[in-house]
Amino acid sequence: MMGREDQEILAIDGLVSGYGKMEILHGVSLSVRIGEIIALIGPNGAGKSTVLKASTGLLRVTSGKVTFQGEDITNHLPHQVVEKGLSFNPQGRVIFPDMNVQEHLDMGAWILKDRLKKDESLDRIYRLFPWLMEKRKRKAKQMSGGEQQMLSLARALMIQPKLLLLDEPSLGLSPKWVKTVFEKIIEIKETGIPCLIVEQKAAMVLEYSDYGYVLEMGNNRYEGGGQELLNNPDVRRLYLGG
Amino acid sequence: MARVESILRIEDVVKKFGEVAALDHCSFNIEPGSITGLIGPNGAGKTTLFNLITGVLRPDSGHIYFKGEEITGKKPHEIARKGVGRTYQIIRIFPKMTLLENLIVVGKGKEKRVIERAMELLSLVKLAEKKDDNASELSFGQQKLLSLAQVLMLDAELVLLDEPAAGINPTLQNELMALIHQLNREGKTFIIVEHDMNVIMGHCGSAIALNYGQKIAEGTCSEIQNDECLLEHYFGR
Numbered sequence: 001m002m003g004r005e006d007q008e009i010l011a012i013d014g015l016v017s018g019y020g021k022m023e024i025l026h027g028v029s030l031s032v033r034i035g036e037i038i039a040l041i042g043p044n045g046a047g048k049s050t051v052l053k054a055s056t057g058l059l060r061v062t063s064g065k066v067t068f069q070g071e072d073i074t075n076h077l078p079h080q081v082v083e084k085g086l087s088f089n090p091q092g093r094v095i096f097p098d099m100n101v102q103e104h105l106d107m108g109a110w111i112l113k114d115r116l117k118k119d120e121s122l123d124r125i126y127r128l129f130p131w132l133m134e135k136r137k138r139k140a141k142q143m144s145g146g147e148q149q150m151l152s153l154a155r156a157l158m159i160q161p162k163l164l165l166l167d168e169p170s171l172g173l174s175p176k177w178v179k180t181v182f183e184k185i186i187e188i189k190e191t192g193i194p195c196l197i198v199e200q201k202a203a204m205v206l207e208y209s210d211y212g213y214v215l216e217m218g219n220n221r222y223e224g225g226g227q228e229l230l231n232n233p234d235v236r237r238l239y240l241g242g
Numbered sequence: 243m244a245r246v247e248s249i250l251r252i253e254d255v256v257k258k259f260g261e262v263a264a265l266d267h268c269s270f271n272i273e274p275g276s277i278t279g280l281i282g283p284n285g286a287g288k289t290t291l292f293n294l295i296t297g298v299l300r301p302d303s304g305h306i307y308f309k310g311e312e313i314t315g316k317k318p319h320e321i322a323r324k325g326v327g328r329t330y331q332i333i334r335i336f337p338k339m340t341l342l343e344n345l346i347v348v349g350k351g352k353e354k355r356v357i358e359r360a361m362e363l364l365s366l367v368k369l370a371e372k373k374d375d376n377a378s379e380l381s382f383g384q385q386k387l388l389s390l391a392q393v394l395m396l397d398a399e400l401v402l403l404d405e406p407a408a409g410i411n412p413t414l415q416n417e418l419m420a421l422i423h424q425l426n427r428e429g430k431t432f433i434i435v436e437h438d439m440n441v442i443m444g445h446c447g448s449a450i451a452l453n454y455g456q457k458i459a460e461g462t463c464s465e466i467q468n469d470e471c472l473l474e475h476y477f478g479r
Contacts, residue, residue, distance in 0.1 A: 022379060043368075043411045044383025091382055091409075145284035168382075172331065172408050174283050174437050176478030200383065200409050241412030 007033045009163050009194060010055070010086075014064035017054035024050045026218040027064065032163060036194045037185065039212035039226065041202040041239055046215040048198040049091060052165045056088045057081045069162060083111050087161035091168045091198075093148040097141035101132055104140065104151055108158030125154050128187065146177030153184065157193070164188065166197045170204070182208055203240045206230045214239055247310055249274040249400055249431050250295065255304030257290055257455075264290040265301070266455035272400075277422065277432045279446035279463065281439075283476055287455040288435045289331060292402050296328050297321045308400065327398030331405050331435075333385045337378035341369055341388060344377050348395040363391040366421055368414065383409045390418065394425065401425075403434045407441045419445050439477075443467065451476070 010032040018024040024047045032038045040048050053059040055066050057078040066074045068086055082088075095104065105122060112118045126133040132154055140148060149169060156164060169185070170178045178201070185195055186208060199205035206212050209226035214235060222235055229235050236242060248271040257265040265287045272278055280288050293299040295306060297318040306314045313321050336344050342360055349356035364370040367387035372380070377388060390406055403422075407415045419441065422432055436442055442449055442463060449466045451459040453476075459469045466472065 019379065041411075043414060044387065044409075045381045049381060168409060172284075172405055172437070174476055175439060176476055177284065178437070179478055200411055202412055237413070239411060239413055241416045 007035075008067075009034050009069055010196065011067040012051065012055060012064070013067070015051065015054055015061060015066070016063035017050060017059050017061050019059070023062075024218050025054065028215060028218065028220055029064075030196075030213045030220070030223070032194050032196050034194060035189070035192070036210040037189050037208055038194070038196045039202070039205040039209040039229075040196060040198045040215065041200075041205065041212060042215035042221065043239065044200075045217075047218040048215055049167055050218075051215070052088060052090075052167055052196070052198060055081075056086060056165065058088075079111070082159060085159065085162035086165070087156045087159055087163070088165045089152055089156040089167065089169070092171060093145065093152050095140040095148050095152055098139055100137050100139050101143075101151060102136040104155050105132075105136075105158055108155035111159055121158050121160055124160075125157060128157070128184075128191075129154050144177075146173050146180065149173060149177070149181055150184065153181070153188075157188065161193060164193055164195045166195055166199075168199055169197065170199060170201050178204070203230060206240075247274070248272055248307070249309055250433075251305075251307040251310075252291075252295075253305040253307070255291075255294060255306065256302045257287075257294060257299060258302055263455045265294070267304075268452070268455065268457055269304075270450055270457055270460060272431060272433060274399075274431050275426065275429060276448065277426055277434065277446050279442035279449035279466075280433055280435045280452065281437070281442060281449055281466070281472075281476065282452035282458075286452040288452055289404060290455075291452070292328055292404055292433075292435065295321075295402060296326055322396065322398070325399035326402070327393040327396040327400070328402035329386075329389050329393045329404055329406065331408075333382075333389050335377045335385055335389055335392065338376060340374050341377055341380075342373040344388060345391055345395045348392050350397070360391075360395060363394055367391050367418070383411070386410060387414075387418075394421075398430070400431045400433070403432060403436075405435055405437065407436055407438045415441070439467070 008031050012030050015025050015028045028051055042048055054061050057076050061074050068084060073081055109118045109121055169181050197205055206226040206229055212226055212229045214222040250272040252270050255265050255268045282288055294301050297316050300315045305312055308324055345360035346356055364373055446463055449463050451466060451472050459466050459472055
C-alpha cells in the first residue's frame with residue numbers, strides 16, 4: 001500500500017497546541033491528499049476544532065509542523081494562510097445577520113485583488129449555488145439555518161481555495177438540509193477541492209469520506225478508510241453510538 | 243376513568259415578527275410523563291414556541307397553561323419556578339464561572355445536597371474531571387453538555403430541550419438519552435426539538451410537526467414518519 005505522503009496537500013505532524021496554559025493537542029498527525037474528503041471525528045473535547053484552528057493560524061502551535069502544498073505554514077498568520085489557498089469554515093454558521101448574500105460573497109473574496117478574478121469567482125459560486133443568485137439581495141437573518149450554512153460554505157469558496165476545512169457543517173440542520181449540504185461537499189470535491197471535515201454525525205461523514213481519523217483526548221486513536229472505520233467494532237461502539 | 247390533565251396546553255397561540263407569523267394559531271396538549279418530539283424545517287417556529295412557553299416572548303394572542311394554570315405572559319423566572327426548565331440551541335452558560343459553580347447557582351435546597359447532585363450530573367456528562375475549570379475553557383460540545391446538566395439541576399417537572407443531540411458524539415448521545423429516559427420514569431415530562439430522526443424515533447413516544455408556524459402533523463413516531471407532506475418538505479425524499 002502506498003504511504004499517505006503521496007499527493008499530500010496538507011500534512012499535520014506531531015501538532016501540540018491549546019488555549020493559554022491548557023494544552024489540548026498532545027501531538028496530532030494527519031494528512032489530506034488531492035481529491036479526498038477526510039473525516040475528523042471523536043468525542044466532545046477531543047481537540048477536533050483545535051486542530052482546524054491551530055492549522056490555520058488561529059491558535060499558536062507550540063510544537064509540531066503544518067505543511068500545506070509542500071510549504072511549512074506553522075504559526076503563519078490567519079490571513080497569510082487564507083492567501084495560500086487554505087479556507088476555513090468555522091462552526092456555527094458565522095454569518096452577519098444584517099448583511100445580504102452578495103455582501104457576504106464579496107467579503108469572502110477580499111484577498112482577490114483582481115476585479116476580473118472576483119467576478120469569475122462569483123460566477124462560479126452562482127453556478128454551484130444557483131438559488132443564491134435569486135436571493136442575492138436577501139439579508140442573512142431572513143434566511144433559514146440551512147440557507148445560512150450554504151451561504152457560509154459559498155463564502156469560504158470565493159477565494160478558490162486549494163483545500164477547504166469545515167467544522168460541523170451539519171450542525172442544527174434539518175435532515176433535508178444535512179443531505180443537501182453533504183451532496184454539495186461532494187460536488188465541491190468533484191470540482192477539485194479536497195475537504196477536511198470535523199463532524200459529530202460521524203457515521204454519516206464516514207460514508208462520504210475517503211479516509212478518516214479518530215481523535216481522543218488530544219491524541220490520534222484510530223485511522224483508516226471511511227468504510228473500514230465504519231466496520232470497525234471498537235470505533236462503532238466508542239464513537240458511532242454502537 | 244378521569245381524563246389525565248395535560249401538563250402543558252397550548253391554545254391557539256399566535257406570534258408575529260413584523261409581517262411574518264412565526265406561530266400561526268398553534269394548539270396542542272402534552273400529557274404528563276411523556277417524551278414528545280417537536281420537529282419541522284429550520285424556521286418552522288420550534289424555538290419560538292419554546293420562547294413563548296418559558297416567557298422569554300409573549301404571544302400576540304392565545305393561551306398557554308401549565309398544569310391547568312395559565313402562564314401566558316408570565317416572567318421567565320416565574321415560569322421556571324413553577325417547574326418548567328429548558329436548554330437553548332445557542333448555549334447560555336456563565337463562562338467565567340467554574341463548571342461546578344455553573345450548576346450550583348441553579349440548585350435549590352441544602353448546599354451539601356446541591357453539590358452532590360451537581361457532581362452526579364457532571365459525571366453523567368463526562369465533565370467531572372473538569373469541575374474546577376472555567377466554563378469558557380470547554381469545547382462547543384462540552385458547553386452543550388454543561389447546559390444540559392444545568393437544566394437537569396433545576397429539577398423541573400417539564401423540561402424543554404432544544405437540539406440536545408446536535409454536535410454531541412453519537413456514543414455519548416445514547417448515554418444522554420438513557421439519562422432522559424431514567425428521569426422520565428421518575429416522572430419528568432420532556433419536549434425535545436431535534437433534527438436527528440434517530441433520536442426522535444428511538445426515544446419519543448409521539449411527535450408534533452410544525453411548518454410555517456402551524457401544526458401540520460401529530461401522532462406516534464411511525465405515523466409522523468409516513469406523513470407525505472413531511473416526507474417532502476422535511477426529509478427531502
